[in-house]
Amino acid sequence: MILAVCPNPSIDTFAYLPSIKLGLSNRIEKIKEFPGGKGIHVALALQELVADVELMGIWAGATGSWIKNSCTNQGVKLSGIDIQGSNRKCFTFITTESESDHTEILEPGPQLNEIDFKEFLENYKNSLRKASMVCISGSWPSGSPRDACQQLVKLANQGNVKVFLDCTGEQLENALKEDVFGLHLNESEYLETCKDFGENAFEKIECLALTKGKEGLELRFNNRQIHAKVILDKVISTVGSGDCLTAGICFAVNKGMPIEEIAKFGVACGAANCLREDLGMLYKNDVETLYDRVEIKN
Known part of the structure; x- marks a missing residue:
């Protein structure tokens, strides 16, 4: 079983309106909502691939x-803890007069306290056994320990x-103090981490996936x-593609699988x-079609 951990789930809300006029009333024409958070996208993709997956989250409020109902409706097994407050909503306002104009407004989400985190760790230990x-x-x-990821890696x-x-x-800086099997970063994240901590920060990573947008994936493994x-004829949305x-x-x-197949599959x-328009979602038949079109270079 693959355990997908999403500490900070969200509802990703896309709101469409003609334009945004500051200081005046703005009427939204259409709203689309999707379960969000990187770990949510990972779990939904694995479920579509018919993997044995469990999604562990920190759930709060309505x-x-x-989010939980959306995931269970797609067959995903859930675990985790329920805390006070509400999971965040991440709003993207898209002006239909110029769809290249995207304005994001992100809610803060719930507050995690020490007791909540201890309960989360106990649930995590139980799921790890499977x-x-x-x-x-x-x-x-907010309120999570600075070494939360490190503690999960250590366990x-x-x-x-x-x-x-x-x-x-x-979170990454502290987690890398432990032995981490795999890591995915985009190119800008990788360069920023190298600038802050040096390239030797990744020397113990067995499987390092670096994504470079249209340039594809650089995979270092074994x-x-x-x-x-892979070259696509048309792109509808890139949101969640990294996940x-x-x-x-x-x-x-x-x-x-061997490294060539891992790279092609990823x-x-x-x-x-x-x-697809659905954020952070894929369809198995699309993966199977694209797999044979992926170009590999050693």
């Missing part, structure tokens, strides 16, 4: 209930469970390096997300 891999993705709620290592990370900043990309790529890599690694999953 928004948390909506897991062969854990994928920890995204940010943490997984004690249980000989591979950990794949997709996070940045202080002392080998490979480049993979779908993470899901594809975790799925392929968990199946014991790229196909990330690209499949671009073909």
